Amino acid sequence: MTAHHNFKRQVRARAARTGESYTAALRHFLPPTSPGATTMAEGAWPTEAVRLAVAQTPAREDPRDVDALRASGLQVRDLMRQAHEQGARIVQFPEGAICFPNKRILSVTGPDTVGPADWDRYRWPVAQAELAKIADLAAELRLWTVIAAPHRLSGANRPHNSLYVVSDQGAVVTRYDERRLSRTKGMYMYSPGRSPVTFDLDGVRFGCLLGMEIHYPEQFAEYEALDVDCVLLSTTGVRPGNVAAQTLGHAASNSYWVSLAVPTEHAETTPSGVAAPNGEWHQQCPADGSPAVVVVDLDDRCELAAEAVNHARPWRRQTRGTGPDDRCSSDPRSENRAAGFS
Template sequence: MRLAVAQTPVREDPRDVDALRESGRQVRALMREAGARGARIVHFPEGAICFPHKLVMSVDGPDAVGPADWDRCQWPVLRAELAAITELAGELRLWTVIASVHRLTEPNRPHNSLYVISDRGEVVTRYDERLLSNTKVSYMYSPGISPVTFDVDGVRFGCLLGMEIHYPELFAEYESLDVDCVLFSTTGVSPGNAAAQAQGHAAANSYWVSFSVPSQHSATAPSGVIAPGGDWLERCPADGSPSVAVVDLDDGSEAAAEAVAYARPWRRKSRAGVYAGHQVTDPRSEDRSAAF
């Protein structure tokens, strides 16, 4: 399975038609590059088309955060760019995971989402960010309710978004769902810290993690893919350029093989109660203040 992870500039004003269209063009250019490099799936950061800024959207703005006015968003342009991305995915036979705002029926706020587009050019599922920041849930978005997995050529992927890097239980949940790789998209929650946490989640759960962030953060935390042992396999350039890093998930490394073949099965076995048959009743065990 060849995976491409992207970094793109994130624009923050959904009223700016030219910016939305330029984001769409940039995404499609990177899709073509990923396809030319043999990728089967390409993964983009949160806000790849637009990440509406809280002050741009605020009815109390531009100097104070307040409820978002989603009528300010150029929905027809956003839909047109996503439609063009979906069509290109089918032309390239390239699975594409792209973040966007997902509009709901008024007066409900939209979801902050990841669309999963198949190599047939069809949206097959969507992940909605569940554990939102205080600002997002108070003023901007409706939270999602469930994990999402999808399979490509026998490899199972899970999706996470935004600030969910801070919640190890979400990564553990995907391990229990037999995921081989988690696709995590963010605009950058302390990017360097988030990258370190992503490595920890990969190592703790013995699966790959694709870490996709805006190119603005590349100097401290470029996009990249982490192996099940917790090491970076490949990263995008740290020069702020829109780019993709391409890796084979079955990289053949000894560390990855051991993590998948031994560490992950043993953790499952230990959590299932393997220790119960080895526990003993002993006075020196029960007395916590016993001498050495």
């Protein structure tokens, strides 16, 4: 999906520079057609594939357990190597890949009740050392890596629940902070994020979501409006069938790829996987609960994507932008809601 490696990036750069829509800017990059020739569908583009790996890992919940934090880091790096061996350009891990701090373990009133979190119980130096090793390996493998971890704020402010995007140079290029927090997360554990986050890789635009945000279709629609090609959703919370169905629904209704990364604990009902733009699973990790990665070529030319990306998505955009049809506004029968069957 690189579109000759920089095609989409060039179109977006022109749109930003001129104020044109993406579709209007696109026309300046398409070859002229002879009379009667079929033009490229509005919103379509020449594409190549970017290979994405999505992982499932155990979610360890005790942030005081140094050995567990280090074991998580080792597991992540092992799966990074597996993704690299399978030709992945980018790999995504679930929420809790290093640690998903248990609310009762952190609670100052726990373990029998849930209260404000004491983040001094989190072994920050150990977790940060593991993340640094992950970034170093990303540079060594030339593998973009998307990994979840708490992000410390200043003073007494609670951290963000975050998704870090590490480039193939080993640098954090951006970070997404979960915005729609659960009741417990919002009241006792984290500070909410403020904005959507996108990043471009080889001409492909990714959007990021985290935690329980699978339940908010407006956030997926927001990313469609931001012209993403794939949404990366990392979570720990999965109800049997619920999250899987929503993932497929969001992919189909927005005609883009959705990559779902979940812990191994949920693999029996909902393993990690990638939903194609037509609302079908392209690939999923094993359902046996084992740590694993699965790779998918995000190729808009494939059978599961071409129709949705090149026709359904542009059609929806056109329909949303036309506004009300006023051709019958002067007909009183149009506004008479109780006119009956005649």
